Amino acid sequence: MSDKPQLSLVVAVYNGENFLNAFFDSIKAQNLDSLELIVVDDGSSDRSAEIIAQYAQEFANYRVLSQANQGVSAARNTGLAVATGEYLAFPDIDDVIHPGMYPRLLEIALKNQLDVATCNGTYIYDDGRPSKKIFPSDKLASTDVLEGPVWLQRALASRKFLHVTWLNIYRHDFIKAQGFTFEHGLRHQDIPWTTEVLLTAKRVQYIDETYYDYLIHSASVSHTPGTNDTRMRSARHYMKILEMLNTINLRYPEQVKRVPACQWQIAKEGLGILHSINNIDDPAKRKEITQELFDRGIWQMIWRNARGLRQRWRLGRRYFRLKRYLAES
Template sequence: MSEQPLLSLVVAVYNGEKFLSAFFDSITNQHIDNLEMILVNDGSTDNSAEILNRYASKFSNYRVIEQANQGVSAARNTGLAVATGQYLAFPDIDDVIYPGMYPRLLEIAIQNQLDVATCNGTYVYDDGRPSKKIFPSDKLTSTGVLAGTTWLQQALSSRKFLHVTWLNIYRHAFIKNQGFTFEHGLRHQDIPWTTEVLLTAKRVQYIDETYYDYLIHSASVSHTPGTDDTRIRNSQHYMKILEMLNDINQRYPQQVSLAPACRWQIAKEGLGILHSINNISDKQKRKMITQELFDRGIWKMIWNNARGLRQHWRLGRRYFRLKRYLTD
């Protein structure tokens, strides 16, 4: 195909046989003629490969890449490396994409020469709880074209901002010129990715229009009671995220001066680590991860980035508890 695709969908697939048919239907219903589909089968052990091959005839620009299982970030990077579209998107296969999402985002992106175009979505729970907007309309309203730092400060200040890639489309040349990739093996990689993208984006626009259902599975790892070992792993993932966020803040001091909530979010995510540590019942394991927190300089980083009396008070209360864990 000689014409450059308007949009490349880079899709990580791992054991997605239950979701792929509905996912492909949602993409067909976008009615985008000049679309590039890049499916990275990340070592699936179910029938995903067969289903992916079955849909090849349904799309004119369609590519399946097979690789050993390396995780969603590695799969996204594999797809990103070969994408050719003017814009990029990274949808998750187990969510619901409403008709018109990508045409609407492309409309504002092209009209306003955006680096990032983003919309709203809905949390949908499979345990019967009522759905709710991801970004409450009373906290975040539609914007005009903003600098990425302005939108990031506004979004973080709402205290309702969710760091995700799947509500956005990105101008490919912008992502390529910045050399952005996803961190392999890191859960919640969307946090540092979104932060750095928005700190460097010149033109961003948010529309409070709901086009995406984010499905929260009650049986998923993220939403079931953890064990001590999962809490330790989660804490270590978030320590890495804080180190990445701190490095980002140091790389872009001018932008961070305009978006000081970038420092607040380090302390906010740090409080989550302290909560996980507090829930570890095995004293030796709790002592080990607490020592790692101090040895890696994470505690100092959290404290130094805290904003305001409330965050410092919450951290101060936990400091003496952490020190006690080291002597238990």
């Protein structure tokens, strides 16, 4: 019998002292007999290292790696490079993982020889709003085993799909064969990661079972009003994401023919960039980022990938506004 663990959990930690006890307890509650837990301390300056060390005796196969702060993608790559499990997962430490999530995903993955197994989760708001499913059941139902492009088209076409790593487990040999890693220094790098993984996966299955609470903090950077500088940074991150998505589409032309929503999502994310630019109230900064949008060919890419009258109409309206920004003195 192979000594290879069934699952490697790669956990990026940066100043997570407020979440680590609950996180590790949730992993213990999974009751996995064949688990490799890889914790990457990404330069924490709080008590994270101390708490991580306290749990060394709680898991049979527990590995701690430390590095200078480089961001979540670099931390995931550090853990990915040393993982030995048959399947991989990348949970976030500040969310809630319900008992049974990983045993259930492993059950269907091993039974059906899946490249990717994925489940549902719940949005939990800390401002009193009612919780809701991440993937509404009337938009995305449980599937049989599908080819990755088939699932990606279905998911994107629902308009309710969330590009995340933490609802999935991945077959390690598949990830290794494709040479997939996470993009350093990029916010929302789950978007290109998920797109490329699903375009190339042969066997994927989704179960509409909720095992993960995604906590939305009203005070977080993503959910508070931005400044001109944060909006410019966001626009640049998403420009990079669009360039990556465009490269992915060019890399897999046959698969993309089966997933027209891959082009739709470039225009959809592009509209988000235009929204960020529109909210910049400093004319000089607004002109700077708009000029960059055209100089990098982002506008042309967005327009070329737009699908349907609605997207083109929305983009057309914004084009003339962008031109006005460029004319501002």
